[in-house]
Amino acid sequence: MLRTDKPSSSHSLSDWKILFPFWVSAEKWKAWGLLGLIIGLSLLYVRTAVWFGIWDQKFFDAFFAFHVGQALGMLPVYIAACAFSAGIYVLQTYLTQILSMRWRLWNTKVYLQHYLQNTTYYRLEHDAAQADNPDQRIADDLAQMTTLVLKLGLDAIQAVMTLLSFSIVLWEIGGALSVPLWGHIYHIPGYLFFGTVIVSVLVSFVIEKAGGPLINADYQQQHYDADLRAGLLDLRRNSEQVAFYKGEDAEHLRFSTHLAHIARNWRKVVHYTWRANFVGTFYNQTASIILWVLLVPKIMTHALTFGAYARINAAFMQVRRSLQWFIDNYTDLAGLRSTLQRLAEFERIIQQKPIQGIVCKPTNQNTVSIHNLVLNLPSGQTLLDFGSLTFQAGERWAIYGASGSGKSTFLRSLAGLWPYGSGEVCLNSAKAMFVPQQSYVPSGSLRQALSYPLLPEQHDLHAYEEALHAANLDGYVSRLDEEQVWGNILSGGEQQRLALARVFLFQPSILFLDEATSALDETNERGLYDALLTFLPNCTIISVTHRKALQDYHQKQIVLQNGQAFF
């Protein structure tokens, strides 16, 4: 489904709720265990960074005191520590990837379950007011969400650990600043620490102001990208029709519209990104100046050795980097917030209770009973006042009516796919089969296409041969195990015959045919109806058709006219 001008819903705190279910699911113990391990490794990583700071001070003090032998003797330990630290980093990344994949798989399974239950996938495609591009939300957004949450969350934890560890260093080595004012000397303890914090917080604030609208622009960008992809998919699916119509120019025009949306929004993304990046990069490059200015009082009083400077510099960089977490990850945070927004909106829609207009009651009879059935359009407008009727077991009914009179919609309501309206339908759906004008022919072996939606092993070779023979497809018996994109290979009429072969294979007790033989020549069509009567003599058959010739195969008829059913 395509929707180009998507109004963005506002981001709300409740969007974050979709992060929690995995952490309380059956997978929770493994998930928390992995997370604990990753955080533990993160702590160890920070601890080694602190150790490196101490090592730096000792090394540079020895080096600049010309104790070269002592300084060089410290190098093997340094190299071993580097290897240890790299090992921790690699292991932490590896475990994070495992956790991310587990989370993504779990979420995708849950979303697919909701998407496939109560024919939600059908509802979303047929109601324009619903979520657009569900494929993108399930395939891309969920993957992006888990990756980003873990990356940002673990980075944030590491940033807090680093901040705590190095703030102490900065506080202790930096010492106090003595400020003479109005005849008094004031001492500001930990002034290096406070200076770093104040500047970082101010810069974060400026970045938020400069790049704030990026979240909304990102949200729109994902929509427009998905629309372009859906358009390309449409072209692939309908390549033959487009080629026959010579529709290349029309397609160009359609894609130009998508590209124009992308380009217009992209300009916004670029604009807000450069504003945020400018502030961030400028700050990164000028940050050292802040340290030098802060150190001026210490230089003036000769209270700084080179080793102490090296350690303060390292601690300053670490504290600044951890306070800068927000600045560095601003774009990712914006991406995450818009992904969460899209997923939360999708979740709200797929969790909506199905409309309970037309009630479908299961039964184990082979009759189909309809009581006071009224079909509406999704807008509420009445399409057809059908009334009440019972199709007795073994009866064959033909349904006629002008195009748009509601024939297919009537069958949809019997299949439980059309909830709009009122009344009641009693049907033994386990024994019923619906065959539309265009049947789904999945790719794979012909055996799989024939046995869909069941597994091919459910039937033996003899059953396949008989079904193909009855559908006048004997030529395909030898190709039963051939893997092909059968939907592209079989002609329209052959696809309809394949759908009928499925009927012979499944042997339903109630059969609904919605112009299921419309692509066939009269001889083939008659041949198939003859075969239906021979192979399924007791089957209740309800055929929607425009062909009066089929009247011979049905004992009764329904005519849909002016919003009424006549039988």
Ligand SMILES: Nc1ncnc2c1ncn2[C@@H]1O[C@H](COP(=O)(O)OP(=O)(O)OP(=O)(O)O)[C@@H](O)[C@H]1O
């Ligand atoms: N999802 C939908 N949303 C809005 N209107 C719909 C939807 N599906 C069908 N309709 C409308 O309902 C009416 C009946 O459609 P239906 O497909 O049942 O007609 P039909 O009698 O089977 O026509 P045909 O003989 O051309 O196949 C049409 O006017 C159609 O536009």
